[in-house]
Every structure is written in C-alpha cells, then in structure tokens.
Amino acid sequence: MNTADQYLKTIYVIQQDTDGPASTGAIADALDVSPASANEMIGKLESRGLAEHEKYKGVQLTDDGIVRAREALQTYCIIERFLANVLAVEEFREEARDLEAVIDGTVAERLDTIIDRQPECPDCFDPETDACACLELASPPE
Amino acid sequence: MYANRRFGRVVTVSASQRVATDDQLARLLQIGIVLEEVVEARAHHHYRSLDTELDAEVETLLEDAAAESADHRERLEALIENLGGDSVPFDEIETLVDARYGRTKPEDFDGVLYDQLCNEETAYKFYDDLIEAIERSEATFSLDRESLVSTLETIRAEEAEGVREVTEVMERR
Numbered sequence: 001m002n003t004a005d006q007y008l009k010t011i012y013v014i015q016q017d018t019d020g021p022a023s024t025g026a027i028a029d030a031l032d033v034s035p036a037s038a039n040e041m042i043g044k045l046e047s048r049g050l051a052e053h054e055k056y057k058g059v060q061l062t063d064d065g066i067v068r069a070r071e072a073l074q075t076y077c078i079i080e081r082f083l084a085n086v087l088a089v090e091e092f093r094e095e096a097r098d099l100e101a102v103i104d105g106t107v108a109e110r111l112d113t114i115i116d117r118q119p120e121c122p123d124c125f126d127p128e129t130d131a132c133a134c135l136e137l138a139s140p141p142e
Numbered sequence: 143m144y145a146n147r148r149f150g151r152v153v154t155v156s157a158s159q160r161v162a163t164d165d166q167l168a169r170l171l172q173i174g175i176v177l178e179e180v181v182e183a184r185a186h187h188h189y190r191s192l193d194t195e196l197d198a199e200v201e202t203l204l205e206d207a208a209a210e211s212a213d214h215r216e217r218l219e220a221l222i223e224n225l226g227g228d229s230v231p232f233d234e235i236e237t238l239v240d241a242r243y244g245r246t247k248p249e250d251f252d253g254v255l256y257d258q259l260c261n262e263e264t265a266y267k268f269y270d271d272l273i274e275a276i277e278r279s280e281a282t283f284s285l286d287r288e289s290l291v292s293t294l295e296t297i298r299a300e301e302a303e304g305v306r307e308v309t310e311v312m313e314r315r
Contacts, residue, residue, distance in 0.1 A: 002159070086238065087172060087230065098166055101159040102275045103173070103268075110180055110264045111173070113246045114238035 005072040006101070007031065007041050008050060011059055012069035013127050021058030073122035076100055077132045078108040081115045084135060093130050159271075160278040167283055167290075168227030170272055175218045177268055179232050181261040182211040183239035187247065188254045200254065203311060207258060207304065214265075214297050221293060224285040255312050262304035269298035 010030050014022035028038035042059055045051035050065035061069055079100055083092035118124055118134045126133040161167050185208040189201065219229045248257045273294050276287070283290065 082173075082176075086176065086235075087169075089169075095169060098162075099169065099173075102161065102170060102271055104271055106260075106264045107173075107177065107268045107271075110177055110261070113184075113242055114176075114180060114235065116242070 003101070004041065004045060004048075004050075005068065005075075005105075007038075007045060008061065008065055008069035009072040009076060011051065011061055012066065012073065013125070015061060017127060021054065021060045023058040024053075027059065070122055071105060073125055075103070075105045075108040077122050077125055078112050078115065078117065079103055080131055081117060081135055082108075082111045084131075085115060086111075159275055161272075161275045162279060162281050164225050164284050165227075167276070168222055168225040170275075171218050171222045171225070172227065172230055174268060174272070175215050175222070175230050176235055177265055178211040178215040178218070179230065179235035180239060181265065182208045182215070182232070183236045184243070184257065184261065185211070187239070187243050188257065191247070191254070197251070199311060200251070203258065203308065204254075206307075207261070210300060210304065214300070217293055217297065221285060221290060226284070252312075252315075255308060255315075259305065259308045259312065262301055262308055266298060266301035266305060269294050269301060273298065 007027065011022045011027055014026050014030065018026075024035055024038050024042065027042070028035045031038065042051060042053050045059075045065065046053055049062055050068060051059050051061050053059045076096060080092050080096040083089040083095050083099075089095050118132075120134075121132060124133045125131075161170065185204045189204045189208070215229075215232070222229055248254045273291060276291060276294075
C-alpha cells in the first residue's frame with residue numbers, strides 16, 4: 001500500500017467518525033507526520049481528483065477517493081486478519097501497521113483466498129480497536 | 143488533539159515502505175512462503191479439476207507452477223532459518239485453500255489460466271516490493287544482504303518468466 005493510500009484510508013476513517021471533513025491537523029496527528037507533510041500529500045490527492053480541500057473546513061474525499069480509501073481499508077483488514085488468524089500473530093495490529101506499506105492490494109487479494117472475511121468488510125472496521133469488529137482471535141487481545 | 147487520541151491506533155505511515163528489522167524481514171518472508179503455498183495448492187486443485195478433458199499444455203503449465211512454487215518456498219525457508227524464524231507448514235495452508243476453494247475457484251478453463259496469471263503477477267509484485275523495501279533500508283540483518291537480495295531477484299525473475307509463459311498460452315488459445 002503506498003503512502004497516498006494510507007492517507008486516503010486515514011481521511012476516510014476520520015470522515016466517517018466525525019461525519020464531516022477531516023482537518024489537516026487531525027490527519028497529521030493520526031499519521032504522526034508534520035502538518036506540512038500532510039498538506040503536501042493532500043495537495044497531491046486533490047490534483048489526482050481524490051480529495052477536495054476547503055480552507056478552514058478540512059478535507060473531504062471525492063467519490064473516487066472514497067472507492068480507493070475503502071480498497072485500502074480492505075487491504076489493511078486482510079493483512080490484520082491474515083496475521084491474526086493464519087500466522088497467529090498476537091501483536092497483529094502493530095505488525096499490520098509496520099507491514100502495510102510493503103503489501104500491495106494485489107498481494108492482499110491472494111491472501112484473501114485463505115481467510116474468512118465477512119462480506120460487510122471494510123464497514124466492520126472499528127477505529128477504536130484498530131481492527132475488524134468481526135475478527136475472531138485465536139488468542140483474545142490483552 | 144482529539145484526533146490523535148481518537149485515532150492514535152490508526153497511525154499508519156510507520157514503515158515508509160522499508161524493512162527495518164530481522165523480525166519484519168522474517169514476517170515478510172513468511173508471507174512469501176504462504177503466497178507460494180497458495181499457488182502450489184491452487185495449482186493442484188486446478189489440475190485435479192481438469193481431469194475430464196486433459197489439456198496437455200495447461201497440465202504442464204500447472205505442474206511446472208506447482209514445482210516452481212515448492213522450490214521458491216524451500217529457498218525462502220532457508221533464508222528464514224538464518225533469521226531464526228519459522229516457516230509456515232504447507233499442509234496448514236493447503237487446508238485453508240481447500241476450505242475456501244469452493245468459493246474462490248475459477249469457473250472455467252480460461253479462468254484457470256487467468257488465476258494462474260494472477261498468481262504469477264502477484265508473486266512478482268510481492269518480490270519486487272520486498273526487494274525495494276530492503277534496498278531502501280539501511281538496517282543490518284542477521285543474514286547476508288547481498289545473498290538475500292540475489293535470492294529474491296532470482297525468484298522475481300522466475301515469476302516474470304512465469305507471467306510470460308502464461309500470457310503466451312493465453313494468447314495462443
């Protein structure tokens with residue numbers, strides 16, 4: 001997943017939660033990057049027609065942006081589910097975050113052929129736990 | 143700072159598309175092993191599903207693909223062993239492939255070839271990204287970086303060759 005997809009995923013989750021535009025500060029905080037870096041990427045997303053930025057209001061994804069964001073979120077869910085249920089990784093959230101940048105969506109699709117993901121994915125993604133709400137863990141989280 | 147508290151767990155731009163530690167590298171190699179095992183198990187399934195009208199060309203293609211995946215898997219296992227990591231038993235992945243195959247199997251003959259093309263392309267993309275992520279990293283791993291990259295490059299080249307072979311068969315049909 002490339003950096004742009006990681007931004008799209010984050011903006012989408014914030015937008016869903018606040019039911020409105022995502023502020024640049026909130027995006028930068030969530031991604032642990034500087035506001036300048038966030039602004040630069042938001043500009044790129046805008047030029048690609050994936051997001052719209054209105055000064056003092058924040059960023060909103062376009063329809064194309066939402067499609068890409070949901071794909072990115074799905075890829076993330078697949079990686080988490082794969083780590084938790086196939087490889088029995090206890091720290092699957094942390095590892096998924098570390099690995100997602102290196103795992104492309106096409107690779108995740110292949111991994112998806114051996115995991116049992118629910119059809120509502122990625123709507124089942126819960127930002128509070130940073131995981132799919134339907135994920136059944138081999139060992140429950142601490 | 144609301145968002146930071148609220149979404150603190152969704153911090154995502156951490157790896158910056160590079161491999162930083164032995165553990166991360168071992169995990170990625172494990173994922174490579176699973177991908178190869180998925181290819182191998184699916185190729186066996188496809189092969190068995192072709193029993194009525196056996197097509198020699200496709201049969202050979204699937205046989206070769208399964209054998210190549212097994213070989214790649216062994217090479218990845220050797221790398222993981224040097225990192226002190228574990229492999230992923232083939233029979234476990236085969237069971238998972240079996241369990242989901244009904245839902246994910248190709249519908250026809252062309253579908254089998256297309257699935258095989260996806261296998262090869264996906265594997266190529268995986269190794270390509272992995273090599274790039276290793277090359278971007280300045281980390282020192284417990285295994286020799288040069289031989290690691292060279293092994294992965296060889297496997298990637300074989301995946302590229304696999305894409306070419308499947309494409310040729312598809313074009314002829």
